[in-house]
Amino acid sequence: MNDLTRPELVCPAGTPASLRAAVDAGADAVYCGFQNATNARNFAGLNFTPDELAEGAEYAGQKGAKLLLAINSFPPAGKFDLWRQAVDTGVQTGVDAIIVADMGVADYVRTRWPEQRLHLSVQAGASSAEAIRFYCQEFDIKRVVLPRILTVAEIKAIHDEIPCEIEAFVFGNIGMMAEGRCSLTNYVTGVSTNMDGVCSPAGRVEYKEDTQKNLTTRLGDFTVDCFACGENAGYPTICKGRYLTEDRREPYYAFEEPVSLNLTSLLPDLMKAGVTALKIEGRQRSRAYVKSVVGAFRKAVDDLMAGRPPELTELLNLTEGNKQTEGAFGGKRWR
Amino acid sequence: MSTELNLGPLLFHWPVEQKRDFYFRIADEAEVDTVYLGEVVCGKRAPFFEDQYAEVTKRLTDGGKKVVLSTLSEVMIDKDRQLVSRMVETKGALIEANDASALWHLEGRAHRIGPYVNVYNEKSMAWLAGKGAEHFCLNPELPKSAVLELAQQAQTLGVGVEVQVFGRISLALSARCYHARAHDRVKDNCQFVCEESPDGMELDTVDGDAFLAVNGIQTLSHPYVNLMQEMPEMAQAGVSAFRLSPHDCDMVKVCRLFGGVSSGRLSPDEGIHGLQEAGIAASFCNGFSHGVDGYRWVANS
Numbered sequence: 001m002n003d004l005t006r007p008e009l010v011c012p013a014g015t016p017a018s019l020r021a022a023v024d025a026g027a028d029a030v031y032c033g034f035q036n037a038t039n040a041r042n043f044a045g046l047n048f049t050p051d052e053l054a055e056g057a058e059y060a061g062q063k064g065a066k067l068l069l070a071i072n073s074f075p076p077a078g079k080f081d082l083w084r085q086a087v088d089t090g091v092q093t094g095v096d097a098i099i100v101a102d103m104g105v106a107d108y109v110r111t112r113w114p115e116q117r118l119h120l121s122v123q124a125g126a127s128s129a130e131a132i133r134f135y136c137q138e139f140d141i142k143r144v145v146l147p148r149i150l151t152v153a154e155i156k157a158i159h160d161e162i163p164c165e166i167e168a169f170v171f172g173n174i175g176m177m178a179e180g181r182c183s184l185t186n187y188v189t190g191v192s193t194n195m196d197g198v199c200s201p202a203g204r205v206e207y208k209e210d211t212q213k214n215l216t217t218r219l220g221d222f223t224v225d226c227f228a229c230g231e232n233a234g235y236p237t238i239c240k241g242r243y244l245t246e247d248r249r250e251p252y253y254a255f256e257e258p259v260s261l262n263l264t265s266l267l268p269d270l271m272k273a274g275v276t277a278l279k280i281e282g283r284q285r286s287r288a289y290v291k292s293v294v295g296a297f298r299k300a301v302d303d304l305m306a307g308r309p310p311e312l313t314e315l316l317n318l319t320e321g322n323k324q325t326e327g328a329f330g331g332k333r334w335r
Numbered sequence: 336m337s338t339e340l341n342l343g344p345l346l347f348h349w350p351v352e353q354k355r356d357f358y359f360r361i362a363d364e365a366e367v368d369t370v371y372l373g374e375v376v377c378g379k380r381a382p383f384f385e386d387q388y389a390e391v392t393k394r395l396t397d398g399g400k401k402v403v404l405s406t407l408s409e410v411m412i413d414k415d416r417q418l419v420s421r422m423v424e425t426k427g428a429l430i431e432a433n434d435a436s437a438l439w440h441l442e443g444r445a446h447r448i449g450p451y452v453n454v455y456n457e458k459s460m461a462w463l464a465g466k467g468a469e470h471f472c473l474n475p476e477l478p479k480s481a482v483l484e485l486a487q488q489a490q491t492l493g494v495g496v497e498v499q500v501f502g503r504i505s506l507a508l509s510a511r512c513y514h515a516r517a518h519d520r521v522k523d524n525c526q527f528v529c530e531e532s533p534d535g536m537e538l539d540t541v542d543g544d545a546f547l548a549v550n551g552i553q554t555l556s557h558p559y560v561n562l563m564q565e566m567p568e569m570a571q572a573g574v575s576a577f578r579l580s581p582h583d584c585d586m587v588k589v590c591r592l593f594g595g596v597s598s599g600r601l602s603p604d605e606g607i608h609g610l611q612e613a614g615i616a617a618s619f620c621n622g623f624s625h626g627v628d629g630y631r632w633v634a635n636s
Contacts, residue, residue, distance in 0.1 A: 074455040076477065077484035104458025128410045130419075130436035137439075138466075149411060149510030177507035177554070178409060180453060183476040184506050187556060187629035190622065192476055195455060216541075220628055223540040239507075243538040243546065245517055251541045254513055254549065328510055335511045335522040 004271045006305055007278050010068065010167060011294045014046045014283035019056045021291040022065075026298030029066035031099065032056065032283065033197075037079075038086040039070040040101075040123055041283040042197030050089045057093050066096040072121035073197040074102045074180075084108060091116050099145065100124075101180055106139040119143040119167070123180035123194070129161035136164050143167055145279065147179055148261065149328045149335075152269045159274035168270055171293060171315065172281025174261035174327050175199070176239035184238040188220035200237045207233070217241075226251065234258035262324035264297075264312040268304055270329075293318055338566075339368040339576035340594050341497060343472075344375045344405040346505070346550055346580060348529045351383055357581070358391045362398035365590040369576070370395050373405040373422060375433055375451070377512070377551045378415040379525065381407070388425075404428045406437040408451035409508045409552065431472070443467065450474050450499065451508070455481065457488040470495035472578055475504045478626035479565060486573035495575040500562035501593060502580025503535060503548055503555035504620075504629065513549040522552070533583035534616065545617065556630060561610065561619035563596045563603040564635045570597065584614040603635065 011027035013019035022030045033039025035047040048056060053069070060067045069090040075083040083105050090098050091113045098116060100106045101123035109116050122145040126132045135141045143165040146155060159166055177184065182199075186192040189204045206218040213229035217236035224241035227233040234240060240258045242251035261281070263270065270278065278301070280293055293315065300310035328334050342361060345354065361370060372388060374381040392402045406419050416436065423430055423440040432438050433451040447470040454460050454471055463471070471494060473482060482498060489496040512522035514529040514536060529536075535548030535555050548555040559582070562569070566577060579586070579593055592609045595601030601609070607619070622631035 074453050075458075077456045077481040077488070080456050080458055102453065102455065102459060103462050104456050104460075107458060107462045124435070125409075126435055128416055128434075128436045130416060130439040131410065131434060134435045134439040147510075154412070176511065177509050181409075181451065182507040183474075183504075183623075183629065184554065186476050186623065187504075187506050190626065190628045194453065194474075194476070222544060222546055223542050226541045242541060244541065244543070245536055245538055245549075248517060252517075254517065254538055255509070255511070255554075332523055333521050 004268065004305060007271055007275060007301060009294070009297055009301060010277045010279040012172075012280055012283040012285065012290060013056065014041065014285065015287065016048065016052045016056055017287045018283075018285075018290045020059055021287045022294045023060050023063045025291050025294035027065050027294050029068055029096070029277070030056070030060055031068040031070055033070040034086050034089070036082060036086070037073055037196045038075075038083050040072050040121070040193070040197045041070075042073070043202070043284055046284060050093070053089070053095075054093050057095060068097045068099055068119065069095040070099045070121065071105060072099050072101040072123045074194045075105065076195045080104065087113070097142070100139075106135070110139050117142050119145060121145055121180075122147055122169070125178050125180045127178070129158050132158065132162045132164065136162065143276065145169075148174055149178060151331055152266060152273050152329050155270070155275065155329075156273035165276035166274060167277035167279050168275045169261060169281055170263040170267065170270065170278045171297065172261055174256070174259065174325065175237075176256040188222050188238065200235065205236055257323065259323040259325040261327050262315060263326055263329055264300060264310065264315055266326060266329055267300060267310070271304070289318060338570040338574065338597050339497075340366065340590065340597055341369040341576050341578050342367045342371065342586075342590070343499065343502070343578045343580045344371040344373050346376055346503075346553065346555075347533055347535065347583070348377070348380045348527060348551070349533055349583070350530065351387065354384060355387050355391060357586070359394055360587060362391075362394040362400060364587045366594045367400060367579070367590050369401040369403055371403045371405040371431060373407075373431075374418075375405050375408050375449075376553050377529070378407055378412070378418050379522070380527070380529075380551075381418050402429075403431050403447060405431040405449055406433045408433040408449070409510070410434050410436040411510065438466070441467065445469050448472065450505070454485075457484065460485060460488055460494070461492060464492045464494050468494065470497065470576075472497040472499070475499050475560065476623045476629065479569070479624045480626065482569060482574065482624070483572040486569065489575070490573045496573065497576035497578050498562065498569060498574050499560060499578040499580055500566060501578075501589060502559050502582055503557075504560050504623070505553055505555055506547070506629075507554040509552050509554070512551050513554070514551050517549070556620060558618045558620035558630055558632070559615060560621060560623070561607065562621055562624055563593070563606040563610075565621065565624050566596055566603070567599075582615065584616075588613045
């Protein structure tokens, strides 16, 4: 045994089947959203109807897992009712917490459902102690999901200055832009990440192969990347594409390479830094993926708590193109 | 009441002398109502200009302009946090908040909300107005339909609404500096290479299409937003101010052209024609306003 506090493992549930898989694999909490623009993973074939949410809540409850509901996009003027309905349905379903980003939505929950536990979504982009204290003071936020831009040392410093719990991403896709502050998808597709909950919509993605078997990936009207024969082509996301500048006439990853976040080797540091909950990204991933990743993290956290060195090699096989990064968490050289 | 014409904060890292001369010329020659000062993009750049604010503010005020200080948009490390608290403490200053940490410091004080704080709907606007916000510059990705609703709400609340009508649009912020990265450096060791790009570093796609512009940690549109066509309708609906984002072109002329369109002295077509002669090195866009791909230009039918 050791002096670490057992962290909560927060796992993605894009579908009812993934929810059950995550719970069965040892998730302490699962997070999900409704089938509309009220959450930041608004993809076709994903998410929950109100009935499915109720069934999910019951399933999770029976197995001792919490259910967190993401209502973390930003309602544009004139469309607030959809977000209001999502909140009401979530509260009436008895979800353990609602994850919010918009101040209007947070204010609505606080006013209409004063007892409802609130978490601050990563989409709110609260990256300093003052910003987090602001949300805690105004909306009684109980937990903040930190942006993926801070080092472990900075997380520790924030922990000592805020009155709420910290949830940090440990595994999965890593967008390069500050969450809740990116309109790149809207810029090329007319669909907004903040307002519609969509990043790089599949309907506007195109793969084109030329006679030499070079593959071009496009989003909307723009080429995001070009892969030589045999290269592993990634899904076109603007912040992971290759571009040219005046000084760099060979295509280069101007923002970031197609890599996944994997903080498994930093888990003990994160736990010591005061992180209450470890979050796995991936509501858009398959049930099998969720099962493997959650299972591996369950074992890793249990190993650490028992003072055993965790085995994590299998997680590497699940990262994007087998390339992984510790992102900002590992140190300032990443920036 | 006529719509105000305002100059947003300079987003780029210009040499101190160039920046000071720019503001002096604006003070003396530009027909604008409010000038926003402050380093919004990168805390590392801020110290270069900090000792100039007093003089620049005086010159602008003497020129009949109102001055507002605009806070850093992404606040993360201790230096960023100190920068925001120092700016907020500036004696007698009116502050435009660009993140929630500024809002924390502004508790109980009248202030403005900048475009980097997400205010997309009536509820957020009303809540912030209740906390002392009296003027909102909206996120540029909002479609005109939402802008018009918010303008109406703002009139009910008695607050101002501002919309960016000129300049490259901020599309994203990051913790990483992409200017430094393009030169195989990191943010801590950037050597202020962003100074080489007075309007941003242009990014093209691999097939040579103009796409984006990098400004340190910020990613901007390649085309400049130009909402001359949309201004009359917005003004009619209660948008109380238009924002011009400064670029390395003849900004006094840009101010005059937008002022002309705003007052009805120039038609939008005449204004657009005039802009094409002001030395702007990119095309125009207005897609966000029309609810389509932001990079697009939608001609008035």
